[in-house]
Amino acid sequence: GAGVSQSPRYKVAKRGQDVALRCDPISGHVSLFWYQQALGQGPEFLTYFQNEAQLDKSGLPSDRFFAERPEGSVSTLKIQRTQQEDSAVYLCASSLVRTSGIGDTQYFGPGTRLTVL
Amino acid sequence: QKEVEQDPGPLSVPEGAIVSLNCTYSNSAFQYFMWYRQYSRKGPELLMYTYSSGNKEDGRFTAQVDKSSKYISLFIRDSQPSDSATYLCAMNRLGGGNTPLVFGKGTRLSVIA
Numbered sequence: 001g002a003g004v005s006q007s008p009r010y011k012v013a014k015r016g017q018d019v020a021l022r023c024d025p026i027s028g029h030v031s032l033f034w035y036q037q038a039l040g041q042g043p044e045f046l047t048y049f050q051n052e053a054q055l056d057k058s059g060l061p062s063d064r065f066f067a068e069r070p071e072g073s074v075s076t077l078k079i080q081r082t083q084q085e086d087s088a089v090y091l092c093a094s095s096l097v098r099t100s101g102i103g104d105t106q107y108f109g110p111g112t113r114l115t116v117l
Numbered sequence: 118q119k120e121v122e123q124d125p126g127p128l129s130v131p132e133g134a135i136v137s138l139n140c141t142y143s144n145s146a147f148q149y150f151m152w153y154r155q156y157s158r159k160g161p162e163l164l165m166y167t168y169s170s171g172n173k174e175d176g177r178f179t180a181q182v183d184k185s186s187k188y189i190s191l192f193i194r195d196s197q198p199s200d201s202a203t204y205l206c207a208m209n210r211l212g213g214g215n216t217p218l219v220f221g222k223g224t225r226l227s228v229i230a
Contacts, residue, residue, distance in 0.1 A: 042220030
């Protein structure tokens with residue numbers, strides 16, 4: 001497929017469990033973003049990668065949240081010791097970086113809906 | 118006060134109506150402005166992307182940006198039931214796709230046949 005894919009689409013976790021969410025960006029897209037979307041809200045930024053480098057993690061809500069992109073392609077968002085307030089849709093987006101250094105628009109995946117019981 | 122304000126609605130209109138959606142923002146560093154459409158249980162889908170103040174038209178959709186007033190709008194002409202979705206405005210700073218998007222809350226639109 002040509003779009004951003006995410007897995008799993010749905011995840012139910014018991015409070016205290018660790019979860020890992022996967023994002024496959026569009027092939028060739030250098031930039032990758034994670035966003036969190038609470039019910040009835042717009043997406044909120046979590047973290048940003050350019051290739052394998054995590055350039056901005058200012059939106060991660062706590063040290064229980066960790067993201068990686070070791071080979072500059074697939075990314076994983078890990079949440080340790082999940083809490084009920086972590087229940088949300090986690091969206092991944094990717095974009096090109098033009099030769100000018102200016103980025104292109106961001107394309108979103110379908111999201112992973114996390115429910116913490 | 119949030120950086121981007123958007124009336125969440127819901128907004129309900131009859132088929133064929135002209136729909137007007139808008140957002141205001143407070144950060145003058147925002148340079149790129151987007152409208153995304155999000156269907157239930159799907160990811161946001163890009164509708165319109167603008168850089169400068171003025172109008173941009175694409176089919177039934179027109180995006181307006183007024184940087185002096187920090188106000189952006191999306192107009193949908195001849196609205197269809199298939200336009201029923203949540204519309205999110207989004208914007209980012211110079212650097213475009215390299216900088217995080219800041220979203221409004223989204224406006225839920227229903228177009229009634």
